[in-house]
Ligand SMILES: [Zn+2]
């Protein structure tokens with residue numbers, strides 16, 4: 001896995017909750033297992049601890065996206081640097097299960113949550129270092145605050161999904177139409 005792509009872990013974790021919409025899809029052990037890579041073996045105890053840890057770090061990750069999206073790149077970078085201190089990578093190369101040589105970012109003993117967040121932190125750090133903090137975004141559609149990493153070539157992404165983009169376009173079209181009707185009545 002390319003390290004830049006690990007930033008998607010941060011996206012996936014943050015988007016388990018939409019603040020203000022009372023939506024939270026990280027409440028149970030099953031939710032946690034859905035979030036973690038399918039190949040990870042996680043005991044019941046580790047899943048319970050992991051759930052708590054991931055829920056605790058989630059607002060911290062959201063804040064990074066919100067700061068970056070609001071143009072406060074330097075604050076976002078400071079927050080990522082703190083995250084890197086709290087979730088330090090412990091790099092090693094492995095070929096367990098005849099998988100071929102690949103990089104491990106954290107010790108398996110550190111538990112699934114720490115492993116997951118270590119990858120997320122490294123992914124965010126690489127994204128900012130190679131592409132800039134403005135690549136971290138928050139969806140601009142009404143009533144959606146889902147986050148995303150903008151991988152478009154011209155850094156033009158504004159919405160978390162096609163669904164939100166369509167919704168926003170329809171709303172803008174209706175607003176223009178209303179404005180157009182009003183203008184016509186005055187003429
Ligand atoms: Zn491995």
Ligand SMILES: [Zn+2]
Pocket residue numbers: 139140141144145146159160161164
């Ligand atoms: Zn959205």
